[in-house]
Amino acid sequence: MQLANVRTAVGDRAARVDDDTCVILPCTMRELLTDDLWDIAGADDLDGVAFERIARDAADLAPLISDPDKIVCVGLNYAEHVAEMGRALPTHPTYFSKFSGALIGARDDIELPKPDVSVAIDWEVELAIVIGAPARHVRAADALDHVAGYTICNDVSVRDWQTRSVQFLAGKTFEHTTPLGPVMTTADVLGDGSGLAVRTEVDGVTKQSSTTDELVFGVADLVADLSTIITLLPGDIIATGTPSGVGAGRDPQEWLTDGAELVTSIEGIGTMRNRCRIA
């Protein structure tokens, strides 16, 4: 099953994606995940009242989760990307976060900072885990029971702000820069998220192309490790890191510019198309 988060007149609503149609469900994505409303997710009506159906192309897509309790990002989790950033392969996962105000939908414009703030804006395709059931002190062997599914994150990064201190957060949470979507494909389809092709294109040119088989720390290990620290909650997002091919690692370096189209794809999930605009 694939689910989306659709902006409607009454607020963001979960939607089931049936081929070219979005079936608007009477709940939010977090309610669906928190209250385990999978019967409703699979239905076409409730008490005889048919759910609204809209064309998939016409849906106004919100970030896959509107206001997640946590957005955890994993850095340095593909060996070739670690090398291009000039760092050593980590012995433990590298976690940082971003705030929900950074998120945008799969077709929204990316708000580039004004040029006097930064011009060093970079792309980072990432497989993102969506937590389905609370997870605390779970073992890796049980971790997938807590995963609802997977979506796509482009962890768009303002590189000079990311590296002006020893902590990444400043460059990772600029307002309205992080596309999250277009859908969540459920874990019964994608399993542990391995073996999926991931890709970034800028104005039609492929910049990143890898597979999730290259993850240093896999989905089950990340969920288990994070659950040692804190309770993961339904709707929490874990962006699992990006492969090589980022703009900062190129010679000469390349950045997203006003008007550029960023296309972010993961096999089995879909494609996001975001236009860059100086805010």
Added chain:
Amino acid sequence: MQLANVRTAVGDRAARVDDDTCVILPCTMRELLTDDLWDIAGADDLDGVAFERIARDAADLAPLISDPDKIVCVGLNYAEHVAEMGRALPTHPTYFSKFSGALIGARDDIELPKPDVSVAIDWEVELAIVIGAPARHVRAADALDHVAGYTICNDVSVRDWQTRSVQFLAGKTFEHTTPLGPVMTTADVLGDGSGLAVRTEVDGVTKQSSTTDELVFGVADLVADLSTIITLLPGDIIATGTPSGVGAGRDPQEWLTDGAELVTSIEGIGTMRNRCRIA
């Protein structure tokens, strides 16, 4: 004025602290700040219905804000602490974050991780800014207009998890480790937050003692800088960093242990007393 966040039978509620009494207000702290309910904050009744009053000592204090949209922490913001951690004085603020699941109230137990997870748990008294009005692209000269007041954070840190990767988050967001409170003193009393004595005691022994005059980046500069990145919202917390005297900087190093009492004080705000317990 001083405000607290009190657990009641109908949920967490803002309370005005009048000397030894808490006057329970008919709203949450975020509602009070978001909807600018300062008339209600100063009142004793609404439409003739008197607000409940309880003894201050009997109040069950929640974290000052129950579920802030953002908790921004500033690292390396007192010169002597930067030196004791073996780092260079930063040219820009160092930001990281923690999740709201890390927060506890001013009298709650601190949940120490089990010894096989970590024994290196450290203290960090910090002046914390509470945002009152949305702030986006504000200048430092105007930044204090967006500050509702100040509270105390002890940014309790699991040092080996903080330093096992290049990003601090893992060691900064362990569940139920971060006291936030006991009250917010409003900015009309504390101004720009400078000149306040800050102190940590463990089992009656002073471990940190400094003043907020030693901040490398002050309150107005932090608010302005962060507002360049993202919109700060009412109830957002900015913990401004800790002075020297942490356990990791001592010889030999010292850590919080099961049963220890952590007392965290800032002049003009108050004192938090938290007992450490292995969860």
